[in-house]
Amino acid sequence: xxxxxxxxxxxxxxxxxxxxxxxxxxxxxxxxxxxxxxxxxxxxxxxxxxxxxxxxxxxxxxxxxxxxxxxxxxxxxxxxxxxxxxxxxxxxxxxxxxxxxxxxxxxxxxxxxxxxxxxxxxxxxxxxxxxxxxxxxxxxxxxxxxxxxxxxxxxxxxxxxxxxxxxxxxxxxxxxxxxxxxxxxxxxxxxxxxxxxxxxxxxxxxxxxxxxxxxxxxxxxxxxxxxxxxxxxxxxxxxxxxxxxxxxxxxxxxxxxxxxxxxxxxxxxx
Numbered sequence: 292x293x294x295x296x297x298x299x300x301x302x303x304x305x306x307x308x309x310x311x312x313x314x315x316x317x318x319x320x321x322x323x324x325x326x327x328x329x330x331x332x333x334x335x336x337x338x339x340x341x342x343x344x345x346x347x348x349x350x351x352x353x354x355x356x357x358x359x360x361x362x363x364x365x366x367x368x369x370x371x372x373x374x375x376x377x378x379x380x381x382x383x384x385x386x387x388x389x390x391x392x393x394x395x396x397x398x399x400x401x402x403x404x405x406x407x408x409x410x411x412x413x414x415x416x417x418x419x420x421x422x423x424x425x426x427x428x429x430x431x432x433x434x435x436x437x438x439x440x441x442x443x444x445x446x447x448x449x450x451x452x453x454x455x456x457x458x459x460x461x462x463x464x465x466x467x468x469x470x471x472x473x474x475x476x477x478x479x480x481x482x483x484x485x486x487x488x489x490x491x492x493x494x495x496x497x498x499x500x501x502x503x504x505x506x507x508x509x510x511x512x513x514x515x516x517x518x519x520x521x522x523x524x525x526x527x528x529x530x531x532x533x534x535x536x537x538x539x540x541x542x543x544x545x546x547x548x549x550x551x552x553x554x555x556x557x558x559x560x561x
Contacts, residue, residue, distance in 0.1 A: 319364070320352075320353060320356045320362070320363045320364070320375070321353055323363060323371060323372055323375060323545075324363075324375055324545075326349045328544065328545075329349045329352065330349070331544060332379060332383075332401070332541055332544060333347070333383075333399075333401050333402050334395050334399040334400075335388065335389075335393075335394070335395070335399055335400045335403065336400075336401065336402040336403060338403075340388065340403075341388050341400075341402075341403035341404070342403070342404050342405065342406075342408075343386065343402060343403055343404050343405035346402075346405045346463075346466050346469070347402040347405075347435070347466055347469070347470075348466060351466035351467045351469075351470055352470050354467050354470075355467050355468075355469075355470030355471040355473075355474055356470075356474065358451070358471055358474070359471075359474045359475075359477075359478050361478070361488065362374070362375075362378070362474055362477070362478060362488060363375045363378075365488070365492040366492045366493065369547050369548070370491070370492055370493065372542075372545040372546070372547040373491060373542065373545070373547050373548075373549070373550060374488065374491040374492055375545065376538060376541040376542045376544075376545045376547065377487075377491050377510055377513060377538055378473075378474075378477055378487070378491075379401070379537075379541055380401075380510075380534060380537035380538035380540075380541050381436070381477075381487075381513060381514070381517060381534060381537075381538075382401065382402065382435035382436055382473050383398070383400075383401025383402065383537040383541075384401075384530070384533050384534040384537055385432070385435065385436055385437040385517075386401055386402050386403055386404045386405070386435055386437065387400050387401055387403060387404075387533070387537075388400040388403025388404060389401075389403075396540075397533070397536065398536045398537045398539075398540040399540075401537060402435065405433065405434065405463045405469065406431065406432065406433045406434075406462075406463040407431045407432035407433070407437060407439075410429065410431035410432065412431075413428070413429040413430060413431065414429065414430040414431055414432075414439050414440045414441070415428075415430055415440075415441055416440055416441055416442055419441060419442045421442075421445070422441045422442050422444070422445030422446065422456060423441070423456070424441045424456065425456055425457050428456070428457070428459055429459065430443075430444050430459055433459065433460075433462035433463040433469070433472075434462040434463060434468075434469035434470070434472045434473055435469060435470060435472075435473035436472060436473035436476045436477070436517070438462055438472045438473070438476065441456060443455075443476070444456055444459045444462075446479075447472050447475050447476070450475055450479070451468065451471050451472065451475060453468060476517075483498065483500070483561075484516060484561050485512075485516065486516075487513045487516050487517070490508055490509070490512050490513055490516070491510075491513065493508070495508050495512070504558060504559035505557050505558050505559065506555075506558050506559070506561070507551070507552045507558075508551075508552065509550055509551045509552025509553060510534075510535070510538055510549060510550065510552065510553050510554075511523075511531075511552045511553055511554045511555040511556075511558060512552065512555065512558070514531055514534050514554070514555050515555045515558050515560060515561050516561060518530075519555060519558070519560035519561050520560045520561075522555065523555035523556070523558045523559070523560045524555070524556070524557065524558060524559055524560060525556065526556040526557070527556070528556065531554050531555060531556065532554075535553050535554060538553070
């Protein structure tokens with residue numbers, strides 16, 4: 292009787308220790324990017340020179356990531372770090388306040404803006420009947436990924452629980468929702484266009500059309516997904532190089548390599 296009790300006690304202790312270890316090593320965003328690392332990445336996001344001052348706190352990023360449990364938790368440790376670095380690099384380019392001689396370098400000024408300054412239009416595609424524009428509303432770039440156009444605001448709002456067409460302004464008024472829209476864009480596949488997430492974690496499978504267009508997996512393809520129509524297929528494009536510069540800096544901070552195919556200079560746009 293005492294032997295059975297002792298065996299049960301040892302088994303329970305071992306199981307408890309195993310669960311503690313599993314919990315310790317469970318993949319979470321905060322285990323890979325601490326507040327200190329986040330602040331060292333975005334050195335100037337809360338400067339008075341930045342219109343988005345105090346809008347992008349670390350905790351809002353962490354809270355938003357909970358809605359996308361596969362982000363930064365898929366694959367080996369290096370893959371997870373690389374995806375987070377790539378995401379932060381892309382949103383940094385979209386919101387940069389840096390310049391060539393900026394303090395701490397041009398790649399230390401991400402998350403400086405929360406909405407597009409002097410938009411060229413209201414970004415309304417009136418031919419899209421599924422996501423119709425509302426009078427008086429502008430679907431200009433907002434948030435970390437600079438979400439734009441009614442055909443993005445509508446689906447993003449539906450997926451995240453807000454009215455993107457009637458209340459697009461919430462993306463630049465609520466920091467958690469702002470980060471969620473960026474993560475939504477990153478994680479969402481729009482066939483035949485792959486998701487940025489699938490590209491960065493190795494789940495992208497090139498079609499015959501992709502192969503013919505030289506769309507190979509890597510950070511360059513992510514740039515193609517985000518803004519390939521304006522930036523890809525142009526060797527030496529300054530905007531692409533800026534995206535790469537952010538990624539290279541952040542990868543060093545994460546102590547991970549950048550992987551292959553950094554640019555989209557010879558890719559046809561998606």
